[in-house]
Amino acid sequence: MTPLEDKRIREKFKPKTWNEIKTNDSWAIFKIMSEFVDGYEKLSRIGPCVSIFGSARTKPDHQYYILAEEIAFELTQHGFGVITGGGPGIMEAANKGAHRGAGISVGLNIDLPFEQKDNQYIDHDKNLEFDYFFVRKVMFVKYAQGFVAMPGGFGTLDELFEAITLIQTNKIGKFPIILVGSAFWGGMLDWIEKVLVEKYGNVSPTDLDYFTVVDTADEVVQIIDNFYKQHNLSPNF
Template sequence: MTNKDLDPIDDILQEKMKQKNWNEIRTNDSWAIFKIMSEFVNGYEAMSRIGPCVTIFGSARTKPDHKHYIQAEDIAYKISKAGYGVITGGGPGIMEAGNRGAHRGGGTSVGLNIELPFEQHFNPYIDKDKNLNFDYFFVRKVMFVKYSQGFVVMPGGFGTLDELFEAITLIQTKKIGKFPIILVDSSFWSGLIDWIKTVLISQVETVSLIDLDLIKIVDSAEEVVETLDNFYKKYNLSPNF
């Protein structure tokens, strides 16, 4: 999609904004609080019953015949066999692969879907009672962090990077407890990690080298499960704590 393609959308949004005065905007924002509250309440009630889960992130655009889709399905399958459920964003691509693997492995398969103007629609491999829909990204992101025992991050785009860096930031600042953050496919992630080391750490010194200890890079499903199990054994915990 080019900037030219976005022009009609911008025109529509600007026209709508012109039609609203400040009082209308303020009133709508105030009433939106109740919708936000309802999403939190519904999310908490549903997610509190799911048991221990690992979230799998990745691109919605990945096709079923792509190596990353096949690998994500295998990872989810092995995760479910190890005693963890799987949470995804509920949509197509890597999300579908994650739910599909969990479904095939007989594990809990959760989808946190969100309404988007493109790409997003829930996939058929989510447990019927665990398919949640959200209007607000920030509510959905709270559910990912609050109810996950680990993040498995497949190759993806801006949304995937957003979730990755938010999780790292929350752990780094001790706003949440530490949990495994596993990046899959070293050939995909190595450029980003090199940039963090050479620019953020060495040149501008905005990140500490120790912060990279929060991340584990792997290339196989077996390594993902091993990383999860080793982390919880280290703290004398199990998937069912």
């Protein structure tokens, strides 16, 4: 354990004075508020977009990087912009595809001690910086009309299940959620079905309808196009 980690744990057991509460906790509200205001102002007019989640560790020569770039490019050709976490890996690939397709390319960066850095394919006026994960996740959901989850780690799972939970609890509309890579997601889906649904009943069988698993860019675009055709909606080119 590092000295910083030890300090953070010990601070939770330390009683705070009123001055410390005012200086640290209360004033943090204004920093949080400023991130929400900046995000709302910059993203409120971006038009229909799809949030694409995925690992920061995926290399440019990996099949999923190449696939993420193609998905993003194809989405722009169908009138959608792309929102990512703004960093390297899958995020970079998606922004790169959107940039290549001359579409909206948004990056929601987060201040992290490792892995996260801006990629060069984000529109200069749509590159946002966040200190708080929960504010950033609001932006991922609030301004997206669909969600694509590429293979990733804990961050990707966090973003994916945030979207599923908000749809399940009727907090947002039932937008398309697409998991790309059946080989990657297959084990998790088996566990959800056999353990959460069948063994413990913690998830309803119908909850599995909230997402679809595919393997190609064409399938992603077709699902999103078909969804909006059912509602007689189409993005503006």
